[in-house]
Amino acid sequence: MALSLELITATARSLLSQYGLQDVSMRRLARELDVAPGALYYHVPSKQELLRTVAQEILDPLLDEPGDALALMLRFRLLVLPLRDAGDLLLLAYALDTTLPPAQLLPQRLREAGWAPAEAEQTTAVVMRFALGALATEQNQALLQPAQPVTGRAPGAPQAMAAERIYRHGLQRLLAPPR
Amino acid sequence: MALSLELITATARSLLSQYGLQDVSMRRLARELDVAPGALYYHVPSKQELLRTVAQEILDPLLDEPGDALALMLRFRLLVLPLRDAGDLLLLAYALDTTLPPAQLLPQRLREAGWAPAEAEQTTAVVMRFALGALATEQNQALLQPAQPVTGRAPGAPQAMAAERIYRHGLQRLLAPPR
DNA sequence: ACCTGAACACCGTTCAAGT
DNA sequence: ACCTGAACACCGTTCAAGT
Numbered sequence: 001m002a003l004s005l006e007l008i009t010a011t012a013r014s015l016l017s018q019y020g021l022q023d024v025s026m027r028r029l030a031r032e033l034d035v036a037p038g039a040l041y042y043h044v045p046s047k048q049e050l051l052r053t054v055a056q057e058i059l060d061p062l063l064d065e066p067g068d069a070l071a072l073m074l075r076f077r078l079l080v081l082p083l084r085d086a087g088d089l090l091l092l093a094y095a096l097d098t099t100l101p102p103a104q105l106l107p108q109r110l111r112e113a114g115w116a117p118a119e120a121e122q123t124t125a126v127v128m129r130f131a132l133g134a135l136a137t138e139q140n141q142a143l144l145q146p147a148q149p150v151t152g153r154a155p156g157a158p159q160a161m162a163a164e165r166i167y168r169h170g171l172q173r174l175l176a177p178p179r
Numbered sequence: 180m181a182l183s184l185e186l187i188t189a190t191a192r193s194l195l196s197q198y199g200l201q202d203v204s205m206r207r208l209a210r211e212l213d214v215a216p217g218a219l220y221y222h223v224p225s226k227q228e229l230l231r232t233v234a235q236e237i238l239d240p241l242l243d244e245p246g247d248a249l250a251l252m253l254r255f256r257l258l259v260l261p262l263r264d265a266g267d268l269l270l271l272a273y274a275l276d277t278t279l280p281p282a283q284l285l286p287q288r289l290r291e292a293g294w295a296p297a298e299a300e301q302t303t304a305v306v307m308r309f310a311l312g313a314l315a316t317e318q319n320q321a322l323l324q325p326a327q328p329v330t331g332r333a334p335g336a337p338q339a340m341a342a343e344r345i346y347r348h349g350l351q352r353l354l355a356p357p358r
Numbered sequence: 359a360c361c362t363g364a365a366c367a368c369c370g371t372t373c374a375a376g377t
Numbered sequence: 378a379c380c381t382g383a384a385c386a387c388c389g390t391t392c393a394a395g396t
Contacts, residue, residue: 036381095319126349133312140274170305173353215362
């Protein structure tokens with residue numbers, strides 16, 4: 001009943017946030033939409049392309065973010081985190097298209113903060129790689145070692161540092177104005 | 180004929196560097212070893228565990244690296260890069276075990292360079308996330324947009340920055356001695 | 359102890375054929 | 378134009394049964 005690209009990506013996003021990337025399969029999508037698997041290929045060229053489109057949609061709200069580079073990257077984290085294991089997805093999407101929303105906006109924000117154009121480009125590349133690595137790590141850890149009992153920690157052992165603190169600390173170092 | 184954990188991981192590493200992660204399947208491994216798929220499960224509890232072991236083996240040489248933090252991270256890159264898409268693998272392995280070779284050595288190297296212990300830990304976490312994100316990006320790009328003709332570039336467009344330059348630049352900023 | 363055969367519940371993608 | 382049915386070539390994992 002009126003299958004469309006919009007319906008497919010919406011369903012994919014729903015599966016992604018409810019069950020994670022490994023449950024976003026073409027067949028699962030088809031089942032969810034009450035349609036034969038092959039039907040999807042009339043609207044979408046491949047799974048990879050579909051996921052790229054989904055990533056674009058997810059990051060779209062960033063285009064309206066008025067804040068500076070730090071605000072942009074913090075909002076980036078908040079958009080990505082709820083999508084259980086979308087970190088891998090974004091790593092792929094960014095490799096395919098390095099102008100993905102946070103990346104395309106960063107150079108300008110950095111120039112506004114006093115960076116020279118060439119340095120702004122370089123720093124954008126560095127910041128994006130850090131952010132993607134940090135988010136993928138944070139999501140993987142949440143998925144793989146879930147619900148660790150607080151009482152069970154070895155007292156002297158290095159405590160697992162809060163993911164947000166690490167993220168902020170990295171950004172702070174990388175976004176510090178050029179000396 | 181004498182299947183063993185060593186034989187299995189060696190074959191996995193060979194498949195990984197020859198064909199990439201997506202060709203390292205339990206069934207492909209079994210075919211390569213002339214054995215039924217189920218036989219592998221007598222020696223290995225799961226694919227995930229197998230890949231974790233493989234990652235450990237790959238990073239083992241780092242334990243003998245005598246250089247400073249920068250040398251360590253540059254060697255890390257050289258070990259990982261040849262494994263076509265091992266970046267995703269390492270992201271997973273690191274999430275499972277944050278004491279993976281480069282990470283377990285970094286805090287000491289940083290303290291030797293004048294960092295306070297707490298800052299050394301924090302910086303280790305940040306550097307690892309950057310490195311993993313950078314390597315995954317570099318490998319994904321190599322796989323997805325292969326053999327771009329040099330002559331085809333738009334002259335005024337921002338050139339694709341060399342991955343190594345970005346990697347070094349990020350490390351330089353993150354490893355700069357605390358002010 | 360170590361392995362096979364067979365099964366279970368899945369994948370992405372293609373394509374003739376139907377409406 | 379849009380979708381189905383069926384196929385092709387795969388997955389990870391389990392487990393009774395064999396040696």
